[in-house]
Amino acid sequence: MDATNARLDAAAVGDLVLLDPLTEESLLQTLQERFRRSHIYTYIGNVVISVNPYRPLPIYTPEKVQEYRNCNFFAVTPHIYAIADDAYRSLRDRDRDQCILITGESGAGKTEASKLVMSYVAAVCSRGEEVDKVKEQLLQSNPVLEAAPSSPEQLKLRQDCRHYGYLNHESTGLPGMDDAANFCAMQDAMRVIGFSPAEVMALLEVTAVVLKLGNVQLSSSHRASGMEACSIAEPQELQEICDLIGLDPGTLEQALCSRTVKARDETVLTTLSVPQGYYGRDALAKNIYSRLFDWLVNRINTSIQVKPGKQQKVMGVLDIYGFEIFQDNGFEQFIINYCNEKLQQIFILMTLKEEQEEYVREGIQWTPVEFFDNSIICNLIENSKGGVLAMLDEECLRPGVVNEDTFLTKLNQLFAGHKHYESKETQNARRVTDASLPLRCFRIHHYAGKVTYNVTGFIEKNNDLLFRDLSQAMWAARHALLRSLFPEGDPQKVSLKLPPTAGFQFKASVATLMKNLYSKNPNYIRCIKPNETKAAMRFTPELVLAQVRYLGLMENVRVRRAGYAFRQQYGPFLQRYKMLSPRTWPRWAGSERQGAEVLLAELAFPAEELAFGHTKIFIRSPRTLFDLERRRQERVAELATLIQKIFRGWRCRTRYQLMRKSQIIISAWFRGHMQKNKYERMKRSALVIQAYARGWQVRRLYRRYFRSEASARVANFIYRRLVQKFLVGLGRNLPPLSVMDRTWPPAPYKFLAEANQELRSLFYRWKCKKYREQLTPQRRALLRAKLCASELFKDKKTLY
Secondary structure, X not given: OOHHHHHHOOXXXXXXXXXXXXXXXXXXXXXXXXXXXXXXXXXXXOEEEEEOOOOOOOOOOHHHHHHXXXXXXXXXXXXXXXXXXXXXXXXXXXXXXXXXEEEEOOOOOXXXXXXXXXXXXXXXXXXXXXXXXXXXXXXXXXXXXXXXXXXXXXXXXXXXXHHOHHHOOOOOOOOOOOHHHHHHHHHHHHHHHOXXXXXXXXXXXXXXXXXXXXXXXXXXXXXXXXOXXXXXXXXXXXXXXXXXXXXXXXXXXXXXXXXXXXXXXXXXXXXXXXXHHHHHHHHHHHHHHHHHHHHHHHHHHHHHOOOOOOOOOOEEEEEEEOOOOOOOEOHHHHHXXXXXXXXXHHHHHHHHHHHHHHHHHHOOOOOOOOOOOOHHHHHHXXXXXXXXXXXXXXXXXXXXXXXXXXXXXXXXXXXXXXXXXXXHHHHHHOOOOOOOOXXXXXXXXXXXXXXXXXXXXXXXXXXXXXXXXXXXXXXXXXXXXXXXXXXXXOHHHOOOOOOOOHHHHHHHHXXXXXXXXXXXXXXXXXXXXXXXXXXXXXXXXXXXXXXXXXXXXXHHHHHHOOOOOEEEEHHHHHHHHHHHOOOOOOOOOOOHHHHHHHHHHHXXXXXXXXXXXXXXXXXXXXXXXXXXXXXXXXXXXXXHHHHHHHHHHHHHHHHHHHHHHHHXXXXXXXXXXXXXXXXXXXXXXXXXXXXXXXXXXXXXXXXXXXXXXXXXXXXXXXXXXXXXXXXXXXXXXXXXXXXXXXXXXXXXXXXHHHHHHHHHHHHHHHHHHHHHHHOOHHHHHHHHHHHHHHHHOOOOOOOO
8 A cells, every 4th residue: 555545544544634434533543543453653734643563574674664763744654754754854955943742651662762753853854973973872862871880899779679669669670671671771871872981980989879878767766955866777779779889878878867957047956857858868869860961961962062163953852751740749840840731832832834824825824723722721830920839849949838738729720710721729719519529638620631630749749958967978979970960069159048849840841952953843652552461453442542632643634734634735636636537647748737627626626725836736624535435446457457458458369369379380391291291202202113113124024124034144143142041150160170170061052062061171280280280299100109009909908
């Protein structure tokens, strides 16, 4: 299925802007069907929705990178590479700073998505030794920022993670994960980025300090004055921490168990209770870890930053936690949801701005779009004079008894009539009964839904103050990295000014982030977790529907569909649908816009459904587009039938011509074969006739000239032949040359008997002659003597 077909597939439409009808059920069903087909990416315009499959898919190969390189965003199937390529080309060709915002909850695949974006950009950007070095450092930054350092012995850590309280006394091992290999990968990544061995060891030592602080236990005691005090219950952990950072254990113990309070010119050392001591301990651990992470980010940025004078444009990848709606929502969820509310605001405003710019660019009248403006919610939270954060800061800084109840009372008084705020008190004032809203809670109607916040811990977490004694203790350490994380601990720079609250800092960070985003062209990736167990290719509709709501996907689609739901350049549009009109099929000689106008005029769509821009055709409703696609599919089927018919005719004609040619060749060879056979028969017949004729002529001559002496000649010939045969056979079968052998073959014919006897006699005498010739004179003399003796005694002795 090509890319356009994939987007217009009614059962699993690739772009939710084209979903018809647009409901939560149809949107969820589309995501589920695409997920079932292993299509984990779906568009909302140029927003990418990514559903985590929890298993590797063969869609991130180098071939895929080349497929999406320099592609038209809507000309290929939905993929994260498409938005990465679009952002990169906008940066490269249009000289516009880019930002890719990746949102979703934990386990939705945000980090993996950011890796894929960075790896794609690294694969397609220009080459060069310096560029390759920065690219490698950038890609290696992820494992460094994600790594949880292992526990070498020199860090005084145990291999069993369940020993540490900050790890909830649980094993951090995961099936299929090799911690040793991950630790080696992290070390290699830090080496590539440019960390020295000393920096790596210092980083691991500070991380070990954070882990070991969670195991520092405090015990309660009472002084003579009756006041409660705390002390270190087990000094071993404290000693190991001080050994790592080069600090006197007494200094750290005093900072953890007491607090110095300055009032005017007096300095008072007060002891801390056990809860206060644990608060200080946890505040120190959180500050160390937070500042260490900031140092790590700055250190990486220093390594990969562009040299002065060379910086051109920037592409940022923002991996941020998505909207949170839990059973019990606290301060953390409040500030995370505030950030997501601001991101939703910038998404809507910049999307509408982009839509308006495109309409103006194409010369189409812009009609104001009705949408939910969440600025009223943002103002409810961030208003500097009367917002929730301002009231929280006011309560935190107010002297006297401060607790969450007074904070909630202030909110109820300030927002009693606000339609996006409610609490038990405001509901009672409106005579509304809602058992789902507890007493110490307030509820805000966010764009993604209603969220109930428990105010317990708001003031404590917003203050999150680090006692000055702890900062000074860290400054006193001989550990260079840890010392650099606490510059305020320098006794020469003591300031009595209270540090900003967590809410104030977060609000300032969000404001800086929004300012940064407004200066860049945003691109969006919405990540969805399909199930809670991280099972491969399992889709839980209820869980996904909750994420669809708090990610605001329905609102995103409605904003994208405002005005005209579909737009495409005239060239690709005409190329795809020109077969629907005989005037544009198969070729259109005029301009592409004229061709599109002629085509749509013949299809007779309502005028209000269409708008013709300078370079694009705009279609208002998805139903019109699907009708256009249906006609195209029907026409394609007709053209396919026509092509099949023409092809079959051509194939039959070609086959007939081949058969005819073959038949001619076979006939020619057959006729040639027949003529050759006929010639051979005629030739043999001629030879027979010639033989008979010659025989007749010979017999005729014979009868005329040789018949009178024929019998004598024949008899003489036969006689000679028999004699010849007898002599040749006798020559081949002569008896042995021994004179004692008197054998001789008999005559084959009676008339040869006399001649046979003569030949036998001659042969025997010849053998005797040969025998005598071979005798030596002595032997011959001996034989003569024997012969004489034989003659003398013949008939006279029996022996002879």
